[in-house]
Amino acid sequence: MTRLTSRLAVLALAAVAAFSTSTAVAQGLTAIRAGRLVDVAKGEVRRDQLILIKGERIESVQPGSARIPAGARVIDLSRYTVVPGLIDCHAHLIGDITGPPLAPLERTGAQEAFSGVRNARATLLAGFTTVRDIGTYRAFVDAALRDAINDGTVIGPRMSVAGAYVTVSSGAGEVTGMAPDVVLPPDFRFGVANSASEIRQRVRALLNGGADFIKILATGAVLTRGTKPGVSEYTQDEIKAAVDQAAQYGTFVAAHAHGAEGIKNAVRAGVRSIEHGSLMDDEAIALMKERGTYLVADIYNGDYIATVGREQKWPEEYLRKNDETTEAQRQGFRKAVAAGVKIAYGTDSGVYPHGLNAKQLPYMVRYGMTPMAAIQSATIVAAELMGWEDRVGSIGAGKYADIIAAEGDAMADLAAFSRVSFVMKAGTVYKAP
Numbered sequence: 001m002t003r004l005t006s007r008l009a010v011l012a013l014a015a016v017a018a019f020s021t022s023t024a025v026a027q028g029l030t031a032i033r034a035g036r037l038v039d040v041a042k043g044e045v046r047r048d049q050l051i052l053i054k055g056e057r058i059e060s061v062q063p064g065s066a067r068i069p070a071g072a073r074v075i076d077l078s079r080y081t082v083v084p085g086l087i088d089c090h091a092h093l094i095g096d097i098t099g100p101p102l103a104p105l106e107r108t109g110a111q112e113a114f115s116g117v118r119n120a121r122a123t124l125l126a127g128f129t130t131v132r133d134i135g136t137y138r139a140f141v142d143a144a145l146r147d148a149i150n151d152g153t154v155i156g157p158r159m160s161v162a163g164a165y166v167t168v169s170s171g172a173g174e175v176t177g178m179a180p181d182v183v184l185p186p187d188f189r190f191g192v193a194n195s196a197s198e199i200r201q202r203v204r205a206l207l208n209g210g211a212d213f214i215k216i217l218a219t220g221a222v223l224t225r226g227t228k229p230g231v232s233e234y235t236q237d238e239i240k241a242a243v244d245q246a247a248q249y250g251t252f253v254a255a256h257a258h259g260a261e262g263i264k265n266a267v268r269a270g271v272r273s274i275e276h277g278s279l280m281d282d283e284a285i286a287l288m289k290e291r292g293t294y295l296v297a298d299i300y301n302g303d304y305i306a307t308v309g310r311e312q313k314w315p316e317e318y319l320r321k322n323d324e325t326t327e328a329q330r331q332g333f334r335k336a337v338a339a340g341v342k343i344a345y346g347t348d349s350g351v352y353p354h355g356l357n358a359k360q361l362p363y364m365v366r367y368g369m370t371p372m373a374a375i376q377s378a379t380i381v382a383a384e385l386m387g388w389e390d391r392v393g394s395i396g397a398g399k400y401a402d403i404i405a406a407e408g409d410a411m412a413d414l415a416a417f418s419r420v421s422f423v424m425k426a427g428t429v430y431k432a433p
């Protein structure tokens with residue numbers, strides 16, 4: 001492997017590599033020697049394995065004693081723990097959510113796109129090779145970023161995108177706080193819908209416009225002025241209208257829901273995942289277990305908001321609502337783990353700086369998961385939630401060669417994944433020891 005002496009050089013190599021994925025390097029054979037390989041499908045760690053990669057895909061995983069084909073590039077990760085590229089199911093690569101309430105109005109769509117380029121690179125280099133990007137105030141900037149990554153213009157994770165927020169007017173997915181006679185441009189309000197028929201219309205417009213799935217705001221939010229996390233903003237029938245319409249397109253709905261009633265409305269309506277789930281009660285947990293609904297609970301960022309948000313003087317209303325939901329969410333999370341609810345990794349990246357996505361892994365262990373279950377939630381379970389388990393989320397023949405590594409026995413302390421040394425996406429190396 002090429003030894004790189006500076007981070008800049010790594011980025012330069014990544015830039016070159018990203019533009020040449022179809023050239024000789026990526027098409028040739030690569031062999032990775034893995035000291036510890038985490039098999040997330042079997043839930044076990046195997047010592048001394050050999051991963052063979054051809055072009056963008058994994059060809060085989062064999063014992064370390066297997067023969068390395070002549071001419072293969074060899075990457076020695078024998079001192080590392082090797083895992084599938086991580087997946088964040090609740091990322092916001094577009095938009096600065098952390099500013100004052102009207103901050104989105106101070107930036108052009110082009111500025112949002114370029115900061116998305118920066119955020120995408122930080123996310124990939126942190127070991128997250130796939131994200132489910134779960135909403136932007138300016139419609140379809142996420143889809144543009146996804147397409148630019150896919151065609152090699154921009155370095156970043158694979159993206160599945162929501163396109164915009166489906167929200168009631170003045171609700172959790174709106175920019176609120178302007179004078180009442182200020183009218184926002186249409187791209188800020190693309191997903192606003194106030195009845196079942198309007199919801200179906202907006203869902204069609206989003207999916208026809210390039211969104212991969214639908215994000216609906218079932219309750220109020222922590223970081224939207226005026227809205228109340230415990231208050232339901234859509235009825236079960238309204239959410240079901242979104243679910244039914246999305247199903248016609250072969251896709252699904254992710255529901256932002258803090259309050260217990262909103263969570264239950266969304267689960268009964270048939271959404272695929274509950275985002276946040278902060279104030280869930282025992283009935284909500286039982287319903288999620290029964291229906292197979294995924295929980296995507298961002299149990300790290302409450303600490304970030306409480307400390308950095310307070311230092312940076314975020315609105316008092318945001319800090320109060322954060323305090324009211326953080327601990328409740330963590331206790332609910334612990335119960336959901338014990339009940340066997342499917343849990344997919346999601347952090348609300350963008351609330352905290354991009355690239356710190358792995359910070360949540362140790363929190364998930366602290367609140368009841370085994371280290372293996374936490375890694376599975378950020379790989380194979382996340383891939384299943386997205387419907388992408390045929391291509392990502394595990395290291396096996398036929399999957400994309402999305403592979404990362406952290407030094408030593410990283411499963412002993414998942415904080416190690418906040419310092420990944422190696423990142424490969426589709427056979428291209430973006431970060432090397």
Ligand SMILES: [Zn+2]
Pocket residue numbers: 090092134348
């Ligand atoms: Zn979010």
